[in-house]
Every structure is written in C-alpha cells, then in structure tokens.
Amino acid sequence: MDTNTNDSSKLYLVPTPIGNLEDITLRAIRILKEVDVILAEDTRTSGKLLKHYSIETPMLSHHMHNEHRMVDRIVDRIEAGETFALISDAGTPAISDPGFLLSRACIERGIEIDCLPGATAFVPALVNSGLPNEKFVFEGFLPVKKGRQTRLKLLAEETRTIIFYESPHKLAKTLGHFETYFGENRLVSVSREISKIYEETRRGTVKEIKEHFTDHPPKGEIVIVLKGNTNK
Structure with missing residues (x-):
C-alpha cells in the first residue's frame, strides 16, 4: 500500500544550500518552520542555517553513524502523527549523504515522502x-x-x-x-x-x-x- 494511514504526517527531504545561504527555496524555509522535527546530519552546521532564517524547529542528529538504529523509532513517530524533515549538511539528502535508509523504511510502511527540488553539487x-x-x-x-x-x-x-x-x-x-x-x-x-x-x-x-x-x-x-x- 502506497498511502499513509495518517494524512497529517509525512517525511520531507529538504535540500539545503551547498554554499551561499540564499540558495534555498521559499518552500524549503516554510517546510522547515512547519514540521515537528528536523533531522540534521550535523546539528551545529544546520543550526547556522536555521538561525539565519529564524527557524526554531527542534532538531535531532541523524547521520551515517546512527541512522541504522534510529530509523525504526523515527518511522514509528511519523506513523503516530508527527511530521519530519530530513536535511544534510549541504545539498539534497540521500545523494552521498544519509537519507536512503529512512526513505526506504517509510516507503515500506506506507508513509508519504515529499522530496523538494533544490541544491545539489x-x-x-x-x-x-x-x-x-x-x-x-x-x-x-x-x-x-x-x-x-x-x-x-x-x-x-x-x-x-x-x-x-x-x-x-x-x-x-x-x-x-x-x-x-x-x-x-x-x-x-x-x-x-x-x-x-x-x-x-x-x-x-x-x-x-x-x-x-x-x-x-x-x-x-x-x-x-x-x-x-x-x-x-
């Protein structure tokens, strides 16, 4: 089944600037402000971007060293009604960065994924x-x-x-x-x-x-x- 049982929750894959902080879409900024949680490869790096755009959404660290053990817990939370956005340090998640495992797990459990267009090197x-x-x-x-x-x-x-x-x-x-x-x-x-x-x-x-x-x-x-x- 390809549709989520909870229409209010989903996973957003949000590209972030690879250099100039202006290289981000208006939609990406809005999504990052509206979701319940932002999954960030490095919360210190992403914190600079969020501060620049006055985004106060809570962050969780999600990187190559912990993604395997975090995936099930994140998917459980999305199924329970929360909405997550995944960002990498720069560029589009899952392109030589974390994101594939979480995306695959969401698809397997019928959770909607929305990948925004944006920066990639x-x-x-x-x-x-x-x-x-x-x-x-x-x-x-x-x-x-x-x-x-x-x-x-x-x-x-x-x-x-x-x-x-x-x-x-x-x-x-x-x-x-x-x-x-x-x-x-x-x-x-x-x-x-x-x-x-x-x-x-x-x-x-x-x-x-x-x-x-x-x-x-x-x-x-x-x-x-x-x-x-x-x-x-």
Whole structure:
C-alpha cells in the first residue's frame, strides 16, 4: 500500500544550500518552520542555517553513524502523527549523504515522502564543465581501497560523461588513477567550493589538471566531471 494511514504526517527531504545561504527555496524555509522535527546530519552546521532564517524547529542528529538504529523509532513517530524533515549538511539528502535508509523504511510502511527540488553539487559542476551532458553517470565517491581498481577498469569503457565526488586531499591521487585507467589526454573538469566565495572550475586534460592541483593543493568540496570514452 502506497498511502499513509495518517494524512497529517509525512517525511520531507529538504535540500539545503551547498554554499551561499540564499540558495534555498521559499518552500524549503516554510517546510522547515512547519514540521515537528528536523533531522540534521550535523546539528551545529544546520543550526547556522536555521538561525539565519529564524527557524526554531527542534532538531535531532541523524547521520551515517546512527541512522541504522534510529530509523525504526523515527518511522514509528511519523506513523503516530508527527511530521519530519530530513536535511544534510549541504545539498539534497540521500545523494552521498544519509537519507536512503529512512526513505526506504517509510516507503515500506506506507508513509508519504515529499522530496523538494533544490541544491545539489553535481548539477552545476556538470553544466559548468562544458562536457556532454545529455547522458551522464553519477558515481559519487569511488571505493577507498577494496574495489577501486575494479571499478576504474569498468568505467574506462563508459561512453557517457562520468561524475565523481572527491575530498580535496585525495584529488591529485585520484587524478593519477585516472591517468592510469582513462589516459592522460582524457578531458576532465574539476569544480570546487561551488556557490562559495572561492568557487573555481578547472578544465583540461587529466594530466594538466592533475599537475595543477599537485602544485596547488585544493580546499573545499570537490566534483570531478570526466568525459566518457569516445574512442570505442
């Protein structure tokens, strides 16, 4: 059954700004003020956003280390009549952030979910890259160790544009792996600090971009957009 037995309660997935605090919708602000509880990945980070918009809704911490044990209790509360909003530190919940487990549990128990449209890092990075965007693959974070080599070998044959997330201290190493598996001349675009003061996008070959960020260690959130294999 796909409809909730309590029409007054539901789960909202609410995107939050990835940089500039103005990158939030009016509807998102209203929802965050109206729900009973806000589930936040980091209550300290989210507290700054809520304070900026005078949102006084109570928060509960909901992150990758506690979501497994919290899911059933949250769903029970929603079934009892409460309305929850889930937010991550930045961007859309469940996109490389907590949210999937709770969403799945709500669906399994017939609770309505409403995901608001809004900020996510990979869309502006893809558009800014100048690479083909009519078809693309979102990979998120590559495996740290086990499975990384296997995954890169498979992606070497991918013809669509590929999008990755990466941490700044691993960027140069990852681009080195790209040289090995995709070739040094494959085109790539690296965007960092999207929607923030020091936003930057660098475009070029894998070799050129790796050399740049080896000489200029980056800071901030990183999105890598890689051209697909067009030599097949």
